[in-house]
Amino acid sequence: MKTLIVHAHPEPESLNGSLKDLAVSTLEGAGHEVRVSDLYAMKWKAVVDASDYGSHASRPLKVALDSGRAFDAGALTPDVLAEQEKLLWADTIIFQFPLWWYTVPAILKGWVDRVFTYRFAYGVGEHSDTRYGERFGEGTLAGRRALLSVTTGGPESHYAARGINGPIDDLLFPIQHGILYYPGIEVLPPFVLYGTDRMRAEDYPQVAEAWRQRLLTLESTEPIAFRPQNFGDYEIPSLHLKEGLEPEGRTGFGLHVRGR
Ligand SMILES: Cc1cc2nc3c(=O)[nH]c(=O)nc-3n(C[C@H](O)[C@H](O)[C@H](O)COP(=O)(O)OP(=O)(O)OC[C@H]3O[C@@H](n4cnc5c(N)ncnc54)[C@H](O)[C@@H]3O)c2cc1C
Numbered sequence: 001m002k003t004l005i006v007h008a009h010p011e012p013e014s015l016n017g018s019l020k021d022l023a024v025s026t027l028e029g030a031g032h033e034v035r036v037s038d039l040y041a042m043k044w045k046a047v048v049d050a051s052d053y054g055s056h057a058s059r060p061l062k063v064a065l066d067s068g069r070a071f072d073a074g075a076l077t078p079d080v081l082a083e084q085e086k087l088l089w090a091d092t093i094i095f096q097f098p099l100w101w102y103t104v105p106a107i108l109k110g111w112v113d114r115v116f117t118y119r120f121a122y123g124v125g126e127h128s129d130t131r132y133g134e135r136f137g138e139g140t141l142a143g144r145r146a147l148l149s150v151t152t153g154g155p156e157s158h159y160a161a162r163g164i165n166g167p168i169d170d171l172l173f174p175i176q177h178g179i180l181y182y183p184g185i186e187v188l189p190p191f192v193l194y195g196t197d198r199m200r201a202e203d204y205p206q207v208a209e210a211w212r213q214r215l216l217t218l219e220s221t222e223p224i225a226f227r228p229q230n231f232g233d234y235e236i237p238s239l240h241l242k243e244g245l246e247p248e249g250r251t252g253f254g255l256h257v258r259g260r
Contacts, residue, residue, distance in 0.1 A: 087144070136177075
C-alpha cells in the first residue's frame with residue numbers, strides 16, 4: 001500500500017498527533033510506504049483566492065473554471081501541485097482530525113477546496129457534463145480508498161440513531177460521500193473515537209491497539225456501498241411524479257428531489 005496521511009491538528013502532542021504517528025509507524029512496520037501532509041506544520045493556506053490561479057484567474061473570479069484552466073495549463077501553485085501529486089501517488093488516503101463543529105477543522109476543508117480542483121478531482125470522465133452535476137464514483141482519483149480517523153468530544157451515545165448530535169454516519173456523509181466518493185474515491189468505514197476529551201492516559205493503550213488493528217486490516221476492509229450515478233432521479237419530478245408527491249432519499253450532492 002502507498003498511504004497518504006492528511007493530518008489536521010495544531011498540536012503535535014495531541015491525541016490526534018499520537019494517532020497519526022502510530023499510523024506512520026504501524027504502516028511502515030508492515031512494509032507499506034507512507035507520506036504525511038501535516039497541514040498545520042506545513043502552514044497550509046486554507047482559503048481559495050485569485051492568487052491560486054495566477055494569469056488564469058478571471059475577473060470576476062470563477063473558482064471552478066479558473067481552477068480547471070490553471071490545472072490544464074500546469075499553472076496551479078506549487079503547494080497544490082505537490083498535494084495533487086501525492087494523491088496520484090497514493091492508493092490509500094487517511095484523514096486524521098478532531099471533529100470540530102460537526103465537521104473537519106477549517107484547514108482541512110481548505111485543503112480540499114484548493115487541491116480538489118476542477119479537471120483534477122471533478123469535471124473529468126464520461127459523465128463530466130456539469131449540466132447533470134453528477135459524477136459520483138468516477139474521476140481521476142477513482143480506484144483509491146480513503147478512511148476518516150476522527151476523534152469526538154461527545155460520547156458515543158450522542159451519535160447514536162436518536163442521540164442529540166445525530167448519527168455519526170449522517171455527520172460524516174458530506175465528507176465521505178460529498179467530498180470523497182464524488183471524485184471517485186472508495187470510502188472505508190470510519191475509525192471514530194468518541195468522548196476523547198474525557199479520555200485518560202491509561203485508556204490510550206487500548207485505543208492505540210484498536211487503531212493498529214484497523215490499520216493492519218485496511219486492505220481487506222470492504223468500502224461503504226455508496227450508490228453511484230443518479231441520472232435517473234433527475235427525471236422523477238417532471239416525468240413520473242403525481243402533483244405534490246415527494247420521493248424519499250437523496251440524489252447527488254444532497255439535492256432532495258421534490259414534486260412540484
Ligand atoms: C473548535 C472545536 C469544536 C469542537 N466541536 C465538536 C463537535 O462538534 N462535536 C464533538 O463531539 N466535539 C467537538 N469538539 C471536541 C473535539 O472533538 C475534541 O476535543 C477532540 O476530538 C479531541 O482530540 P485531541 O487530539 O484534540 O485530544 P487531546 O486533547 O490531545 O487529548 C484528549 C485526551 O486524550 C489523552 N491522550 C492524548 N494523547 C495521548 C497519548 N499519546 N497517550 C495517552 N493519552 C493521550 C489525554 O488524556 C487527553 O486528555 C470541538 C473542539 C473544538 C476545539
